[in-house]
Amino acid sequence: MTIIVNGTAKSDPAADVAGLLTQLGLDPARVAVEYNRNILARERFAATTLADGDELEIVQFVGGG
Numbered sequence: 481m482t483i484i485v486n487g488t489a490k491s492d493p494a495a496d497v498a499g500l501l502t503q504l505g506l507d508p509a510r511v512a513v514e515y516n517r518n519i520l521a522r523e524r525f526a527a528t529t530l531a532d533g534d535e536l537e538i539v540q541f542v543g544g545g
Contacts, residue, residue: 484535497536498526504538512539 482491485500494500497520501508513520514537520528 481530481532483530483533486537493530496526496530497524497528500530500536501525501538506538506540510541512541513537514539 481493482489483493483500484490485493485504494503497513497515498508501511501513508522508525513525515528516535
């Protein structure tokens with residue numbers, strides 16, 4: 481299975497969005513996820529199963545001044 485994450489193909493991703501974030505080393509509390517062009521609510525990360533061809537944009541929140 482191949483998905484697109486931030487414009488880059490990724491083979492053999494985790495089964496769901498929560499697992500993918502863990503695989504990528506990202507804290508689910510500090511990211512926003514667009515899943516197939518729809519904003520995905522944080523509480524749906526674990527329930528959203530990934531399928532071949534899915535497209536995700538993941539934006540990580542960073543602090544600064």
